[in-house]
Amino acid sequence: MDHETNQSNLTPEEQAELNELLRNMQQRDQQQKDEPIFADHKSIPWLALLAAFLGTIPGIIIWAIVGSFGITWSLIGALIVAGALLAYSFACERTGGEAFESLYGFIGVIVVCLIAVYLGVHFAWAGMISSVFKDEGYPLSFGECAARLYELLGIMEIRGKFFWAVIKGYLFSVAGAVWLIGKFKK
Known part of the structure; x- marks a missing residue:
């Protein structure tokens, strides 16, 4: 299923939550790509x-x-x-x-x-x-x-x-x- 079909069955509040969650996941993925392999320098x-x-x-x-x-x-x-x-x-x-x-x-x-x-x-x-x-x-x-x-x-x-x-x-x-x-x- 694509995202439009899933989102059309959602209420506007649920769509807003889902969009916020997707945005946060993309930001976290980008941060992980920018960090060194091990960000915890103690390890x-x-x-x-x-x-x-x-x-x-x-x-x-x-x-x-x-x-x-x-x-x-x-x-x-x-x-x-x-x-x-x-x-x-x-x-x-x-x-x-x-x-x-x-x-x-x-x-x-x-x-x-x-x-x-x-x-x-x-x-x-x-x-x-x-x-x-x-x-x-x-x-x-x-x-x-x-x-x-x-x-x-x-x-x-x-x-x-x-x-x-x-x-x-x-x-x-x-x-x-x-x-x-x-x-x-x-």
Whole structure:
């Protein structure tokens, strides 16, 4: 049905209300088109930090794979930092915010990088322990080792080595980030 047929069955008061409602809807639609994607600027840092975490996922995966062979490189830490920074900057740009306009954004990206490095080391050690248990004839999967890592580290009495690996991971990541920043400053 078209609007004229519907409106002819309405009283003049109802027609006026309907016209007012349609006008308000059109104004609201136009306002929504003119606003940035996220008008609530308080949500931008959280969305950007989520993007930063998503940007670290390739680095976490590479760290877990390479680290399960007992290898740690500063380049992987640089990859994690670069992924976080690029994804954060991109998300801020897309949502109408300024990348690193506040100290909170910068601190948030650092926290995201710390979590990502920890996860990379965690998954690398889960892979190593899973491999050791399979070699010994125990059917523990990677997922089971990852979920029960602290318990397994305690049983094997190597928690201290694990935490030392986490600290080394942070140091390697800082070295990689410094190298990365030096490359881009030139």
